[in-house]
Amino acid sequence: MAADPMHQFEIKPIIEGPQLGPFDTTFTNSSLWMFVAVFGIIILFGLATSRKLIPGRLQSFGEICYEFIMDMIKDTTGPEAVKYFPLVFALFFFILFANLLGMNPWAFTTTSHLAVTAALSFFVVGLVFIMGIAKNGLKFFKIFAPSGLPFIMYFLIVPIEIISFIARPVALSVRLFANMMAGHVMLKVFAIFIAFLVGSGGIFAGAAIVPIIGTTAIVALEFLVAALQAFVFAILTCVYLNDVYHVDH
Amino acid sequence: MATETTHVEDATHVAEASSGLPxxxxxxxxxxxxxxxISFSLxxxxxxxxxxxxxxxxxNDRADRIADDLDAASGMQKESEQASDAYDRVMANAKAKAHNIAETTRKSVDADIAAEIEAAEAKFAVKQSAAEDRIGKIRNEALSKIDVVAQETTLAILEKFGNIKPTAASVKSAISNVKS
Known part of the structure; x- marks a missing residue:
């Protein structure tokens, strides 16, 4: 029933796939919109690679995005982290496209699912952990014990730092998924309310103008949230990558 | 509710989807x-x-190209500065030379003029002294003739008005008395 505000988040299989190890390979509406986002990004930036001396609009757009992410990494993590540039670029635009595609009324918002945001977050934090140990060895664990504190303080600080490190992927995934889900639920609830008021007729039909204005405002807000959450995810990735290079923070 | 999604063929999907948040x-x-x-790796x-x-x-190509162009531009600017310096130097030399030429020409012309003036003055001085000699001579002549004229005039006056006939010698002595 379309009036259920949670209906829009339902995963529907399109092509049933076999079980492959731990994975169910069933191709769903979620998988479809992941690929729509991926091919959208590839086509957009593929067209932006004309490498002309005087760039056209699309090439300018591509170069602005390139330099935006490059500056984000260089300012937040440092010039030595440039090898993570493709990863941060892919993360930012994957989330941005998934969020913005989800604004289409008939589309599925892949980033409104905890499975997707948690997989991305644990991947980022796991990568920081593995690269940190690969680069610094056991010294990497100094991120849990900042130097220059009175000895007694370490009994307090180390558990706090460990908990905050473990909370990173949880916070990262829940922030993105909850933002996307809440916005879509709110839009749906307002829209259902409009339909309900119009269906009631009479004075109620006229009163439907209030939720219509509200829905319009929320749509604008959701576009902002879509871009902002992609930015937050990318910049927090850069902040966490900072630990790989600067163990003494 | 979600149980109406009949196209969900998997029975477990339906059962669990109906239990809350998808x-x-x-x-x-x-x-x-x-x-x-798969999609993110792709x-x-x-x-x-x-x-x-x-x-x-x-x-990067554009940044390189811009840097190259800026280098080329600054090289050209340096070249043009050198050319303008060379031009200034040549100009100053030419001016100095022209000034010298003008100076020497002026000096030689001045010298010519001075020489001509001198020559003219010398010629004029010769002519002047000749003229002065002649004037002096004429004056002396005139002065010497004045005595004779005075004697003859005195004689004539005395003859006409006094009926006296003085001798020429007495008149001459009287006049020379008056003159001295």
């Missing part, structure tokens, strides 16, 4: 994560190997 239906997680790994590899290097070289 996001917490863990039966769909492995499928989502599987396709996320995106990452295409961006990493194909698209981003191309955009990067585009930006």
């Amino acid at each position: 996001q917490l239906d863990f039966s769909t997680w492995s499928s989502q994560i599987f396709w996320l790994i 995106l990452y590899i295409v961006l990493w190997k194909l698209i981003l290097p191309r955009i990067g070289t585009g930006i």
Whole structure:
């Protein structure tokens, strides 16, 4: 029933796939919109690679995005982290496209699912952990014990730092998924309310103008949230990558 | 509610989807994560190997080109400064030379003029002294003739008005008395 505000988040299989190890390979509406986002990004930036001396609009757009992410990494993590540039670029635009595609009324918002945001977050934090140990060895664990504190303080600080490190992927995934889900639920609830008021007729039909204005405002807000959450995810990735290079923070 | 999604063929999907948030239906997680790994890996590899290097070289090529052009421009500016310096030097030399020429010419002309003036003055002085000699001579002559004229005039006056006939010698002595 379309009036259920949670209906829009339902995963529907399109092509049933076999079980492959731990994975169910069933191709769903979620998988479809992941690929729509991926091919959208590839086509957009593929067209932006004309490498002309005087760039056209699309090439300018591509170069602005390139330099935006490059500056984000260089300012937040440092010039030595440039090898993570493709990863941060892919993360930012994957989330941005998934969020913005989800604004289409008939589309599925892949980033409104905890499975997707948690997989991305644990991947980022796991990568920081593995690269940190690969680069610094056991010294990497100094991120849990900042130097220059009175000895007694370490009994307090180390558990706090460990908990905050473990909370990173949880916070990262829940922030993105909850933002996307809440916005879509709110839009749906307002829209259902409009339909309900119009269906009631009479004075109620006229009163439907209030939720219509509200829905319009929320749509604008959701576009902002879509871009902002992609930015937050990318910049927090850069902040966490900072630990790989600067163990003494 | 969600139980009406009859096109969901998997019975477990229906059963668990009806129990609450679709996001917490863990039966769909492995499928989502599987396709996320595939699609995101595809995106990452295409961006990493194909698209981003191309955009990067585009930006770098332009930066190189701009740096080269700026270098070339500053080289040209230096050249033009050198050319303008050389021009200034040549101009100053030419001015100095022209000044010298003008000076020497003026000096020689001045010398010529002075020589001519001197020559003319010398000629004039000769002519003047000759003229003065002649004037002096004429004056002396005139002065010597004045005595004779005075005697004759005196004689004539005395004859006419006094009926006296003095001798020429007495008149001459009287006049020379008056003159001295």
